[in-house]
Amino acid sequence: MQEHENQFRDFLKQKGLKLTKSRNLVLEAAFKLHEHFDAETLYSHIRAANVSLATVYRTLPLLVEAGLIQLAVRSEGRDRFEHILGHPKHVHWICERCKQVAETDLSSLQEALDAEAKSIKFQIGQITINITGLCRNCSIDEYEQD
Amino acid sequence: MQEHENQFRDFLKQKGLKLTKSRNLVLEAAFKLHEHFDAETLYSHIRAANVSLATVYRTLPLLVEAGLIQLAVRSEGRDRFEHILGHPKHVHWICERCKQVAETDLSSLQEALDAEAKSIKFQIGQITINITGLCRNCSIDEYEQD
DNA sequence: GATCTTGGTGCAAATGATTCTCATTAAGGA
């Protein structure tokens, strides 16, 4: 039994919800997939087990609420998630040109954010820091091609 | 002539695009509206001038590319923008309960971000920092009601 | 300022991610 399964089970019980076969499959698939995934991708991995796309969409918010995954980026009209458990908070560096997403540690910012939150008495849930611009390779290309 | 009008004109010229009446109306409306606005709201302010919703949707990305506005938050399925010009970068504190969005200064984080960017050689375009959680009032309510 | 080239516009239809409806099924406590 993995840690995320326990956490999901506890979350559901506490909310009076049921741990079903489909929900478990969504959870497992989410944790097997790499960093970023969208509903459709998740679905493609478990449709064979007769889990419907609707159920995927219904389960995703539960996983978010349970603190297991988080909305990472919205790209090309689709929501992309990533798992949080065992994956420390981080900054996303999104290249506008090649669309690649790099990540860096958040710790150097954490302190300042906590102080800010304290002063306005805000209870922090999720932190999303996305920076768009040009990655190293693409900013070199700009010089050469434009 | 306002500064944002000049900036938009220059941007369009540089891209070989035309400054049309409709585009100007979209720009003006965007800068007249308060902080956050969505396409539909913008449209409601200029539809009387026979500007179509499609044109609003077509112009918004141009304003973003011109560095005049930026996607602030996606909320309730809709994209919400805000103008950047004369509006320093900031952090959004989004309450999950009452949906209100507060803003605070970004300067305490700027230095750390710049250092990070430098070390991975990333050319920063836009910075989006959204924090979800509970605002002061709503976290008080939680105690009382749950 | 007339002409011409090319992009822009309004309108309506299309798209596509996400949500909802509903009849049926299955957790999980008693």
Place this chain on the structure above:
DNA sequence: TCCTTAATGAGAATCATTTGCACCAAGATC
């Protein structure tokens, strides 16, 4: 095992955003 109630699959519905198209208007050129 039974029973209550939430969950599910399938497909229809929703709704923000995009697109196709026939007509229009910037703005450069003469």
